[in-house]
Amino acid sequence: MRLTAHTDYALRVLIYAAVEPASLCTIERISEAYGISRNHLMKVVQRLGDYGFLETVRGRGGGLKLAMPASKICVGDVVRKMEDDLAQAECFRPEQNSCVITSACGLKHALSTALEAYLDALDQFTLADVTRNRKALSRLLDLDPAA
């Protein structure tokens, strides 16, 4: 039931960008603030850009920012897009499934229903909701609290 590191980092990048909406954020600063390797963050930022959550500006003086207001980004959407694999058990992956009872078993339906409930619940939270303590987050991330 653990989110992948990529999903975790993606949420942290979005939180950082939501706390600092006035200026472009850099991967270097985000890396320092969280103590996460730049390499990991570069991949995550690339994907967040591809999915339309971030806008990136290349080159000197470049950086990243949210592609839309934080109140428009649902946590559930980010998790849906970032988790490559929402398969909870073998039977969710037909090509790797060796469970002999799959065709008659009701568990897959139960697990799918529960996963939908999980994602629906996450959709009730936007990036604005989870960054409501902006001042404190700004301080913890070593951002200028006046920004």
Place this chain on the structure above:
Amino acid sequence: MRLTAHTDYALRVLIYAAVEPASLCTIERISEAYGISRNHLMKVVQRLGDYGFLETVRGRGGGLKLAMPASKICVGDVVRKMEDDLAQAECFRPEQNSCVITSACGLKHALSTALEAYLDALDQFTLADVTRNRKALSRLLDLDPAA
């Protein structure tokens, strides 16, 4: 978002026992039916016994059976008990957490809420529900369909 192998196997063992309520099941037969190693199953069966889902009878002619009717066993309960770790991100494990924003971040609350929704949804399904196709399950598990 994947269940551990132990949770997956636990659910399979319970399904097997639910399909064959009239007699004691053996780990050997369950191991053959699913192609899962006996060693893994022994650990899983031990835990299912400890949690009160299975009754086990030791010795020659011994085996296992459900400790209560399948309609009384909620899938959510099995998952809650078998998943050692329902931590979805670092911040759920205070002793290993290195995320600097934990004290001000709203994400943990969102993820906790979603996890509850997931488990609540699973609680709507009993072992009886997921083994409703008993005849077909019995055939797929190589059990006597007349049993």
